[in-house]
Amino acid sequence: MQSDSLANQKLQTKSAHGLSISQMYIPPTSTMGFNLFGPMNSGTRHNANSRADMSMADTNVEMETGDDVAAPGWESDAAILQSVQALTEHMQLLSDETRSLAREGLTLRGELERVASQVAADHHGAQNLTNAGACTPSPNQAGHCCVQGQARSLVCKLNGSGEDCACDFHHRVNKPVVLQLSQASQVDLDTERAYWHAGHLKKVQNRTYEAQKLSHLPTRQAVHIEFSNITYTVREGSVWSCRRGKGNKTILKGLSGRFLPGELIAIMGPSGAGKSSFMNALAGYKTQSMKGTFLVNGQARNLGQFRKMSCYIMQDCQLLPHLSVMEAMMVSANLKLPEKIGRGAKKIVVEEILSLLGLMESVHTRVSKLSGGQVKRLAIALELVNNPPVLFFDEPTSGLDSSSSFQCLSLLKSLARGGRTVICTIHQPSARLFEMFDQLYVLGEGQCIYRGSMQGLVPYLKAQGLVCPPYHNPADYVIEIASGEYGNMIGDLSKLVTDGKCEEFLNLEPPLHSTSSNSLNSSNSLTGHAHSNGDAASVTTAGIGMATFTASKGEGSITNGHTPSNAPQSNRVTTKAIFKEANGVSTHSVVTCDDLDLDGGHFATSFLTQFSVLFKRAFLTIIRDQLLTHIRIFSHIACGLLIGLLYLEIGNDGSKAFNNTGFLFLSILFLMFTALMPTVLSFPLEMGVFVRENLNYWYSIKAYYLAKTIADMPFQFVLPIFYCTIVYWMTDQPPEAGRFILFIAMATMTSLCSQSLGLLIGAGSTSLQVAVFAGPISSIPILLFSGYFVTFDTIPSYLQWISYISYVRYSFEGTMLIVYGMDRGELGCPANTTCMFRTSREVLEALDIGEESRVYWHFLIMFGFFVVVRIFCFLVLKFKVRQHLG
Numbered sequence: 001m002q003s004d005s006l007a008n009q010k011l012q013t014k015s016a017h018g019l020s021i022s023q024m025y026i027p028p029t030s031t032m033g034f035n036l037f038g039p040m041n042s043g044t045r046h047n048a049n050s051r052a053d054m055s056m057a058d059t060n061v062e063m064e065t066g067d068d069v070a071a072p073g074w075e076s077d078a079a080i081l082q083s084v085q086a087l088t089e090h091m092q093l094l095s096d097e098t099r100s101l102a103r104e105g106l107t108l109r110g111e112l113e114r115v116a117s118q119v120a121a122d123h124h125g126a127q128n129l130t131n132a133g134a135c136t137p138s139p140n141q142a143g144h145c146c147v148q149g150q151a152r153s154l155v156c157k158l159n160g161s162g163e164d165c166a167c168d169f170h171h172r173v174n175k176p177v178v179l180q181l182s183q184a185s186q187v188d189l190d191t192e193r194a195y196w197h198a199g200h201l202k203k204v205q206n207r208t209y210e211a212q213k214l215s216h217l218p219t220r221q222a223v224h225i226e227f228s229n230i231t232y233t234v235r236e237g238s239v240w241s242c243r244r245g246k247g248n249k250t251i252l253k254g255l256s257g258r259f260l261p262g263e264l265i266a267i268m269g270p271s272g273a274g275k276s277s278f279m280n281a282l283a284g285y286k287t288q289s290m291k292g293t294f295l296v297n298g299q300a301r302n303l304g305q306f307r308k309m310s311c312y313i314m315q316d317c318q319l320l321p322h323l324s325v326m327e328a329m330m331v332s333a334n335l336k337l338p339e340k341i342g343r344g345a346k347k348i349v350v351e352e353i354l355s356l357l358g359l360m361e362s363v364h365t366r367v368s369k370l371s372g373g374q375v376k377r378l379a380i381a382l383e384l385v386n387n388p389p390v391l392f393f394d395e396p397t398s399g400l401d402s403s404s405s406f407q408c409l410s411l412l413k414s415l416a417r418g419g420r421t422v423i424c425t426i427h428q429p430s431a432r433l434f435e436m437f438d439q440l441y442v443l444g445e446g447q448c449i450y451r452g453s454m455q456g457l458v459p460y461l462k463a464q465g466l467v468c469p470p471y472h473n474p475a476d477y478v479i480e481i482a483s484g485e486y487g488n489m490i491g492d493l494s495k496l497v498t499d500g501k502c503e504e505f506l507n508l509e510p511p512l513h514s515t516s517s518n519s520l521n522s523s524n525s526l527t528g529h530a531h532s533n534g535d536a537a538s539v540t541t542a543g544i545g546m547a548t549f550t551a552s553k554g555e556g557s558i559t560n561g562h563t564p565s566n567a568p569q570s571n572r573v574t575t576k577a578i579f580k581e582a583n584g585v586s587t588h589s590v591v592t593c594d595d596l597d598l599d600g601g602h603f604a605t606s607f608l609t610q611f612s613v614l615f616k617r618a619f620l621t622i623i624r625d626q627l628l629t630h631i632r633i634f635s636h637i638a639c640g641l642l643i644g645l646l647y648l649e650i651g652n653d654g655s656k657a658f659n660n661t662g663f664l665f666l667s668i669l670f671l672m673f674t675a676l677m678p679t680v681l682s683f684p685l686e687m688g689v690f691v692r693e694n695l696n697y698w699y700s701i702k703a704y705y706l707a708k709t710i711a712d713m714p715f716q717f718v719l720p721i722f723y724c725t726i727v728y729w730m731t732d733q734p735p736e737a738g739r740f741i742l743f744i745a746m747a748t749m750t751s752l753c754s755q756s757l758g759l760l761i762g763a764g765s766t767s768l769q770v771a772v773f774a775g776p777i778s779s780i781p782i783l784l785f786s787g788y789f790v791t792f793d794t795i796p797s798y799l800q801w802i803s804y805i806s807y808v809r810y811s812f813e814g815t816m817l818i819v820y821g822m823d824r825g826e827l828g829c830p831a832n833t834t835c836m837f838r839t840s841r842e843v844l845e846a847l848d849i850g851e852e853s854r855v856y857w858h859f860l861i862m863f864g865f866f867v868v869v870r871i872f873c874f875l876v877l878k879f880k881v882r883q884h885l886g
């Protein structure tokens, strides 16, 4: 009671300072409710007041919160932070009584969830419950039900829309425990939250532990991965030395183990120990030179299927900078979720993920404006859309400060608690981060020196005579051992692991263990309904139909005797039904497991959908890339005017025909570079995004390539039109509509060919620097052999073939024919001027261009060049993806 009065005092003091009650966290003491985490806009203040007014004497009196029932949604991060800060001040006031209350609340959750599921069974569940006699209709509310238990009562209310429900549970000692039902299916017990606050105050800074409760995501089967005797060898040095058996380097040396769903697993080791190589091997991104066995749910890994059920989030998280968070998410949803899912349903999924990852406030923010931590969260959010059961993270905390790192790992941990298998490589975590992992897989020189629980590390090392010094971070200590700072013990430690000395330190009971009676192995369903108190050591899956993982020692096929599951197919089909059956909570995922084609190695959407989504995205990206787009438009107009002024009215002047050919060549040069260079520059920048998305099975290379190239085409049409219209008339070329249109057509063709060449250079280059150099350099021979600098006859015969593959030659000759050919006749010659060329034929002859040549041939050849280069570029892209997978 003292704590209560102190809390009240604090409350009053705060209020006196002008802070509204709804902005404050009210500690879950006996006289106060917990539901100040409700929405900020409606009802919270009222709730706070009404609960604050309650006294201990109100035992078993149902509390009506009236119209102020919490609306859907959560409070902002800032508000949470504020609440947490306020809570910090109240921490001393949290009594044991509060904690025990919280625990009691947890034990009662099963019943509450059952009630919740009843409500969830119908959006207007109140009506049903009323009919069942369990509800008391309330005249002023959409719905109102109460369920009487032993010395306790539950009041459930539906808000006006009938979609969300808040339940106030009154414990026999009159401690209100508040259940928030989002979309009438998701249960969020604030007692649990309070418990978390009480014991793990700092761990709720961004509520990311809630990420496991992604109720609208598609249901997926949980996955456990087993691997045995993995070795990875790369070639080092020359091909010759390799042929002689030398120059091969073994990076991974016979790694074995298993990773279970529900666990946050760290692959640790010093730099160069082989963490990334191991992760690539696990994710299936390195298959060449990789030996060993991989089992997924007891079945030999099918790479296509596995890549579809897993996602790999790379260290640098390359995302397209010009899309907003929501746009990026919708692209992901449109590509990763089946077409039959409506836009509204996709939006629900997206919003749920964003809100749980704390990105709701940034939905309209461009990716380029997000902070490093937000980018990481968005990268995760993008992949979460289809709820992949396996998540690989390469150094997820790199580049983040300690707080963001903590938040990031909290999120990963909560994702794991939702039934996912989350595997990260991590370099050297701080003690605080280290203790968040469930399982460790420590590498040293490509060998495993420890695999087991995080808690088991120190005892295990101690058992081997390696005592972690007091106040020393165990993560640092094991890295020091792996780096050989205490002598070379890697071989010995690795042998101990192989001999099974680590086994007793394995957490044989995975965080997700079954409480249901179903006997199907590995039938976890990832609907996000898994509830935990967030504590690594005491995750509860009460009432949740989680898998029966029979990880008993000595059985099984690979290492620690994990019994292989039955065929995944059978597991998959039943997940939803089992889930319903086992816990009575209906899954409210807007996408079901049946919606997702989980078997095929093919993509979630058709080629046409992929193309249209990617086309829209590419087009939007080009439009939004204001600098590049504006520069391109500006340069075509400004350079057109400048060139027009430079060669003003020379087109029909026989004395300036030589200058006019210079103008025509310069125009081709200009159009060539303005199409080539932006593509050369932009493509390598996008390659990271493309490789990530393609490896994560978003779309086919074909769809991406076609969309990307077609999206830029309108610019290849419009920009030459701007330029040609200005220069053609300013320079006084023949005033004939036919010639003018052909002139523009040839300019457009030149532009398209140059863009294709740019794509090829961009796709083939290993880096932006290489591309920037390769672009102009590769243009030199094309220009040299164009017939302007050296006529065809002058070129040595052994070099003449180059002239045939120079598209600029066809472009230049074609333009010359359009301007001077097609029976143009006499050129003008001003009085008192010596004209070098009297007729247009003479101009063509001077450049070795036969007037009998047909312009359409030039168009056809250029079109052929365009097609061939595009196909070649596609093959290069394919090769690059293969190389990544290599």
Ligand SMILES: Nc1ncnc2c1ncn2[C@@H]1O[C@H](COP(=O)(O)OP(=O)(O)OP(=O)(O)O)[C@@H](O)[C@H]1O
Binding pocket: 234, 235, 236, 249, 251, 269, 270, 271, 272, 273, 274, 275, 276, 277, 278, 427
């Ligand atoms: N393709 C390759 N050719 C030659 N050596 C390679 C190749 N790939 C990896 N290696 C070598 O294998 C070793 C392990 O590399 P890996 O990137 O897996 O280490 P890591 O533990 O992830 O290191 P870091 O923490 O520094 O990223 C390194 O010595 C690296 O040089």
